Amino acid sequence: MQIAIPLNLAKTIKNYQPVPTIVWGLFIFIMCLLPGSMLPEIGWKAWLGLDKWVHAFLYACWILIYFSGSKEFKFKRIIPVIFFMLLFGAGIELFQEWILTYRSGEFLDWVADGVGLGVGYGIIIINDN
Numbered sequence: 018m019q020i021a022i023p024l025n026l027a028k029t030i031k032n033y034q035p036v037p038t039i040v041w042g043l044f045i046f047i048m049c050l051l052p053g054s055m056l057p058e059i060g061w062k063a064w065l066g067l068d069k070w071v072h073a074f075l076y077a078c079w080i081l082i083y084f085s086g087s088k089e090f091k092f093k094r095i096i097p098v099i100f101f102m103l104l105f106g107a108g109i110e111l112f113q114e115w116i117l118t119y120r121s122g123e124f125l126d127w128v129a130d131g132v133g134l135g136v137g138y139g140i141i142i143i144n145d146n
Contacts (some may be wrong), residue, residue: 036139038083042105045075050111052119069129076102077134077140084141095141099134 083098106127114122 023054033077037085038079041079041082045079045105046074046109050120068106070124070141072106072129073136074129076106077137078133079138080134081140095138099138102134103127103131 079102080095080098084095110122110124110127112122114118
């Protein structure tokens with residue numbers, strides 16, 4: 018059985034860095050599944066929204082790693098990648114909310130993931146020009 022891949026996604030896939038991208042995605046997954054007691058205590062820093070900054074940083078790095086080997090960036094080529102990464106982030110938040118008893122999913126964590134992807138894409142555009 019053959020799986021059809023949209024042409025623009027197929028072009029994107031051949032330019033990406035598979036091993037670092039997968040490793041970073043697994044790192045994000047593992048970090049988001051760790052019990053809160055295993056994470057560093059942030060105390061007074063909580064009011065700064067450190068958790069959201071961490072989410073944004075992780076996802077900005079992820080998209081930068083994904084496209085680190087690509088020579089050409091086009092908006093229509095990056096859409097499937099951003100969509101997948103956003104879906105991945107939403108899946109983690111839903112998993113935390115519905116399956117894990119020691120973590121809770123937050124919509125704003127997912128929003129921070131998207132902000133991070135946007136920042137990463139912005140960095141790509143700036144460096145491409």
